[in-house]
Amino acid sequence: MPExxxxxxFAGCADHTPLPVRVGDKWTAKILVxxxxxxxxxxELQVPLAxxxxxxxxxxxxxxxxxxxxTRTAYPGIPQRVEYSLTDLGHSLFAPLAASCAWNAAHGAELRKARDAYAER
Structure with a gap:
């Protein structure tokens, strides 16, 4: 059982500017982590994803x-216990997500500046 x-x-992720490259919805990357x-x-997922x-x-x-x-696995019992786990396909997203996060760290300020300028038009 993991810790x-x-x-x-995710407290260090104070910048909630959406990444320009997104997998799934707004929360997918955090769920993957x-x-x-x-x-x-x-x-358990609700704790950091409050x-x-x-x-x-x-x-x-x-x-x-x-x-x-x-994958979603349901175990018999009352109440029923359900667990979620990553598939191999899910695990394969960590490399592209790391690249996307690195790009966002390097260019996030430029991205926000461009969005602000666009909004002012």
Whole structure:
């Protein structure tokens, strides 16, 4: 069992400027990071992803499952226990995401400046 997720694991991401290159929806990359070290239950994912409503988190996970990025495993019991884990396809996104994050770190200020200039027109 992996260590519990840090509720502040995304606190250093103060800049919420959307990346110009996005995989899935707004939350997909963060969900991928949460699942990097192994399967997680929905309630575990909610800890660092507190700004995401349960409805949106559910929709994101369903979309990721549809796209083959995660698997959903339901275990019998009352209440039923459900875990989400990354597929090989999901794991393969870490290299492109790292490149996208590096690009954003290097050019984020330029991107924000261009967006601000566009908004002023």
């Amino acid at each position: 519990p997720l840090d509720p502040d694991m 949460c699942l990097r070290d192994g399967p997680r239950r929905f309630s 700004p995401v409503t349960p409805k949106v988190l559910t929709e994101s996970l369903r979309a990721m499952e549809r796209d083959g990025l995660v």
